[in-house]
Amino acid sequence: MGAYHTVRAALPAVIEQRGYVAITASLASFAHPPGFSAYAAAKAGVEAMGNALRLEVAHLGVEVGTIHPTWIDTDMVREAEDSSRAYMRLRAAMRPPFKRTVAVDRVVKDIAAGFEHRKRRICSPPYMQLAHLLRPALTTRAFERDWRAAAPDIDRLFADDIRSRGRVGASVSDRVGRQLGPPDARAGG
Numbered sequence: 001m002g003a004y005h006t007v008r009a010a011l012p013a014v015i016e017q018r019g020y021v022a023i024t025a026s027l028a029s030f031a032h033p034p035g036f037s038a039y040a041a042a043k044a045g046v047e048a049m050g051n052a053l054r055l056e057v058a059h060l061g062v063e064v065g066t067i068h069p070t071w072i073d074t075d076m077v078r079e080a081e082d083s084s085r086a087y088m089r090l091r092a093a094m095r096p097p098f099k100r101t102v103a104v105d106r107v108v109k110d111i112a113a114g115f116e117h118r119k120r121r122i123c124s125p126p127y128m129q130l131a132h133l134l135r136p137a138l139t140t141r142a143f144e145r146d147w148r149a150a151a152p153d154i155d156r157l158f159a160d161d162i163r164s165r166g167r168v169g170a171s172v173s174d175r176v177g178r179q180l181g182p183p184d185a186r187a188g189g
Contacts, residue, residue, distance in 0.1 A: 003023050003024070003046045003049065004049060007021055007023065007049075007053065011057070011062075014062055015057065015060050015061075015062055018060070018061035018062060019062060019063075020062070020063045020064070020065065020115065020118045021050075021053065021057075021062065021063070021064045021065070022064075022065040022066070022067055022111075022114070022115060022122065023046050023047075023049065023050045023064070023065070023066050023067065024046070024066075024067045024069075025043045025044075025046045025047040025050065025066045025067060025068050026039075026043040026068060026069065027068050027069065027070045027098070027123070027128055027131065028040045028043045028044075029043040029044045029046065029047040029066075029068060030044070030047075030068075030131060030132055030135040030138060031098060031131060031135075031138045032044075032138075032139070033090055033093075033094070033147055034090065034147050034148075034150065034151035034154050034155075035086060035087075035090055035151075035154045035155070035158065036090075046066070047066050047068075050064050050065070050066040051064075051066070054120065063118045063120075064120070065114060065115075065118065065119050065120050065121060065122055066120070066121055066122070067111060067114070067122045067124075068121065068122065068123045068124070068128060068132065069102070069107050069110075069111075069123075069124040070097075070098065070100065070101075070102055070124065070125070070128055071091075071099075071100065071101040071102065072101070072102055072104055072107050073101045073102065073103050073104055074104060075173075075175070076173070077101060079173030079174070079175060079176070080173060082173070083173050083174055084157075084158075084161065084170070084173075085157040085160070085161065086153075086154045086155075086157040086158035086161060089150055089153050089154050089157055090147075090150060090154050092150070093146045093147055093149065093150035093154075094146070094147075095146060097127065097128070098131075100125075102124060102125055106124065106125060107124045110122060110123070110124035110125065110126060111124065158170060165177075168180065
């Protein structure tokens with residue numbers, strides 16, 4: 001809903017300038033790993049919204065793009081690798097190139113180039129455009145085989161983390177957990 005409300009608020013100014021709207025989806029909008037059902041659904045919804053909006057505002061001179069980065073080398077990704085056994089199991093089950101983590105500088109460069117050219121779809125790294133073109137194959141049994149095998153482990157590991165660290169603790173890194181405060185101070189800690 002945040003993407004929708006942001007675009008809705010900005011759209012009159014964008015229309016006035018015959019501008020460009022770029023909405024962050026994710027590679028998860030077309031490759032849907034286990035343990036990420038809510039995230040994948042949200043990102044697929046953002047992509048669908050962008051695709052429909054593109055048609056709705058084209059006659060007004062507005063262009064619309066969606067941004068589809070893969071794993072970005074950020075604190076969030078590194079901390080998940082260090083603290084979440086379920087996340088580590090998921091990443092181990094991914095096949096190249098989907099398991100690759102991309103440097104922030106590379107993603108920034110790809111997004112800036114996409115903005116400059118008002119691209120309909122910005123993938124980072126750009127070769128992930130192939131994943132979009134092959135998206136029907138991403139939901140086949142052959143592609144999903146490793147994820148299907150890992151799903152019970154991912155579920156069990158996440159449940160173990162919930163039991164030992166609480167719902168919030170299992171869902172955020174230790175650093176973010178410290179920022180949120182002690183478990184008894186958090187709703188649903």
